[in-house]
Amino acid sequence: MKVLIIGGGGVIGQKLARKLVDRGHLRGADIAHMTLADVVNPAPITAGFPVDVVRVDIADRASVDKLIAGRYDVIYLLAAIVSAHAEEDFDAGMNINLFGSYHVFEAVRALGTKPVIVFHPLSLFMAERCLTRLRITPFLIRKHPTERKRRLVNCC
Numbered sequence: 001m002k003v004l005i006i007g008g009g010g011v012i013g014q015k016l017a018r019k020l021v022d023r024g025h026l027r028g029a030d031i032a033h034m035t036l037a038d039v040v041n042p043a044p045i046t047a048g049f050p051v052d053v054v055r056v057d058i059a060d061r062a063s064v065d066k067l068i069a070g071r072y073d074v075i076y077l078l079a080a081i082v083s084a085h086a087e088e089d090f091d092a093g094m095n096i097n098l099f100g101s102y103h104v105f106e107a108v109r110a111l112g113t114k115p116v117i118v119f120h121p122l123s124l125f126m127a128e129r130c131l132t133r134l135r136i137t138p139f140l141i142r143k144h145p146t147e148r149k150r151r152l153v154n155c156c
């Protein structure tokens with residue numbers, strides 16, 4: 001089982017990576033390899049299996065294609081700029097949270113394989129709730145369609 005964590009240098013990415021290392025297995029299979037990808041160098045993690053650290057900028061489709069070509073069984077997509085930053089910087093929010101996520105889904109789709117993509121579901125939950133209550137913000141407008149797109153590509 002090959003696992004990729006995009007945004008592996010972030011708060012959740014690092015916690016998730018350590019948790020997976022402790023568990024050693026996922027979806028009934030042993031984890032044989034993990035890659036932490038981020039726009040900055042993620043802190044290295046020691047494990048009983050190889051853990052690579054690679055640079056990627058999800059806003060750049062070529063950079064994403066190169067990463068995804070490694071063919072993973074499970075991809076966690078946690079790379080993003082968080083809400084305050086995305087509200088302040090419209091272009092960065094669009095390029096990373098919307099188009100960046102889209103690049104990952106499209107790169108997976110182009111490969112024709114179907115790794116499981118796990119995409120920060122709490123954000124979706126918040127987005128659904130806020131949209132229902134008509135509290136629409138630029139941050140949520142980018143989160144919501146990316147989750148819809150993930151479901152189309154990934155069916156789960």
Ligand SMILES: NC(=O)c1ccc[n+]([C@@H]2O[C@H](COP(=O)([O-])OP(=O)(O)OC[C@H]3O[C@@H](n4cnc5c(N)ncnc54)[C@H](O)[C@@H]3O)[C@@H](O)[C@H]2O)c1
Pocket residue numbers: 006007008009010011012013037038039040056057058059078079080081082083096100120122123
């Ligand atoms: N922290 C929370 O409590 C929380 C709660 C709900 C949802 N989320 C969502 O989970 C995701 C991760 O949150 P976090 O708290 O780990 O955030 P974080 O800011 O700690 O981590 C995000 C990571 O994404 C990386 N990144 C930013 N732009 C990138 C790019 N262009 N290419 C590649 N990597 C890039 C950053 O360098 C960072 O390491 C976000 O989408 C966030 O909205 C977080």
